[in-house]
Amino acid sequence: MLENKIGMIFGVANQRSIAWACADACGRHGARLAFTFQGERLQEKVEKLAAGLPDSLVVPCDVTNQAEVDAAFEAVKNKYGRLDFVVHSIAFAPREALEGEFVTTTRDAFRTALEISAFSLTQVAFAASPLMTDGGSIVTMTYYGAEKVVSNYNVMGVAKAALEASTRYLAADLGKQNIRVNAISAGPINTLSARGVKNMGSLLSYVGEKSPLKRNVTAAEVGNTALFLVSELSSGITGETIYVDCGYNIMGI
Numbered sequence: 001m002l003e004n005k006i007g008m009i010f011g012v013a014n015q016r017s018i019a020w021a022c023a024d025a026c027g028r029h030g031a032r033l034a035f036t037f038q039g040e041r042l043q044e045k046v047e048k049l050a051a052g053l054p055d056s057l058v059v060p061c062d063v064t065n066q067a068e069v070d071a072a073f074e075a076v077k078n079k080y081g082r083l084d085f086v087v088h089s090i091a092f093a094p095r096e097a098l099e100g101e102f103v104t105t106t107r108d109a110f111r112t113a114l115e116i117s118a119f120s121l122t123q124v125a126f127a128a129s130p131l132m133t134d135g136g137s138i139v140t141m142t143y144y145g146a147e148k149v150v151s152n153y154n155v156m157g158v159a160k161a162a163l164e165a166s167t168r169y170l171a172a173d174l175g176k177q178n179i180r181v182n183a184i185s186a187g188p189i190n191t192l193s194a195r196g197v198k199n200m201g202s203l204l205s206y207v208g209e210k211s212p213l214k215r216n217v218t219a220a221e222v223g224n225t226a227l228f229l230v231s232e233l234s235s236g237i238t239g240e241t242i243y244v245d246c247g248y249n250i251m252g253i
Ligand code: 1JT
Pocket: 091, 092, 093, 094, 098, 143, 150, 151, 152, 153, 156, 188, 189, 193, 194, 196, 197, 203
């Protein structure tokens, strides 16, 4: 389905990463992929995973460093000459910001969370668009805490709200270049990021019981939705947030 397509994947930390599930689904359908990693300690892990795919590329990219972002896209341009899709699966907030009350959020935590988790999508879209000469698709990851209050999600909820709005504004700007921009609102998944969160286990069991499908969503299911969104099958969809949450969001009391 993605034969002759070039994709760029942001946010792989290990095999359990949502970004890796997206890469795996796209790679199995014929895409050639470039991976970015943040910080030297993740380099080896990402290189090992990427080595399982033909003709892949691995480049450093800390989104708080504009020079690294520019260099990452330059490396993609040099190796493949163009780009068809991007999977943006990046978020960060200081751990203290994901506990206690939102009202205690510091200026620094707010800035960091919004810069890394929301602004980075605009930054990546701006850098990607000149390489998407034949149109393209950009997919990002969001969470229900953007729309409704989820205890402890706090400033990440505000960052995800900004990310979802950014998805719509970017879709409006880039549509004339046939570049689509969409978000996947995933249910909670036990990834490395989630592991650092207090009471993740009880959140997962609560959501698993309340959702219509009576289970938690898997990273592979999110990966398959990303595959759909980067493929031609979704050619009429842009600016949307699609839930991949076993139906959790539709429930009232
Ligand atoms: C980050 C982290 C972004 C965890 C995240 C996230 N988006 C979803 N999760 C999982 C999660 C976290 C909380 C939650 C529900 C789901 C951790 C590192 C920073 C970025 O609240 C009940 C807190």
